Amino acid sequence: MAASFLLFLLFSFSALLAPSLSSPPPSTLLQDTCSLTSNYDFCMAALQSDPRSRKADDVKSLSTIAVRIALAKAKNTSAYATSLTKNATDGSVLPSSSSSSSSSSSSAALRICADKYRNAGESLRWALQSLAEENYDYASVHVSAAQEYASACSRQFQKNPGMPYPDAMAKREDDLRSLCGTALDIISQLG
Template sequence: MEMKLLRWATIVLALLIFDQSFTSVGADLIEDTCNKTSNFKFCVSFLRSKPGSATADVQGLAQIVADQIQINLKDTFSEASKLYKEATERVIKECFQICSEMYGVAIDYMNGVLINLKSKNYSNTRDGLSVVYGDADTCEESFHEEPVRPSPLTKNNDDVKNLALIGSEIVLILG
């Protein structure tokens, strides 16, 4: 009985050590990858918060970023469309219309980005991410034209731009 217990304890301990070393390798890959981006802190914070990132390779990290961008685009498109319907002031309504249009285009481009990323067509992936970045920026800038209005979508736009930028930089590592 004691021998069986000792064997099980040894197996469990070995698995824990293996799991810990595997997680450390994943954490190192996240830091190494994010070190090659322009926003290390955002990159590490984002990737560490996502399930599967600790065991992902660089392609997997790019996929995690791309999947989150798609989620953010759809959420922001819905929010901008809702705000457009609720807006009564002409100028702010125009801003939300621009944002809805830009995010609609970005969603279409992101579908291509996801296909290109899976097929390892990294040049087209980066090009698509650049368009997505630009669309989020155009949305935000529409609120800064005269007459200037505060943008309720600033955080959404910043998140999309940050993710698109680090996504593009991670894809650059891939090729």
């Protein structure tokens, strides 16, 4: 009898915990907002990566979250490019057959990339301020500028065909451009 009572308590307790252990379904607002973007799946994945998106009560809140996610990516990528600059100086970013002039060129390009991503971050901070002021046109301009700064990095490598663009930087560029695109799609829903 005591064992069956303990099993009953254990079952009851686990049934109470089970809903809290699984992630809640996405909000209707999140789904509706992402359905109006150019890439629903990317939008959902990006916004759901921030727990605040589940509690957002309007599109403006979701646009702010999208810009914050892009800002974090820009800051992270700037730091990453700075760290690669150190590796480029010793030749570890480039193939072993690369010359020291290629290493210095790569190092210079990566320094420019770090600056471009810092500029992207600054543009995204301006976008957040514009969103707070409900100046959606300026918010869009600033997000578009951040997206362009990301593209400027790869152009540094295209200027020198013998200098390979690091795959990890290309991936980060794609991610930031997609995050900015999603933020622009959401901001456009604000009017």
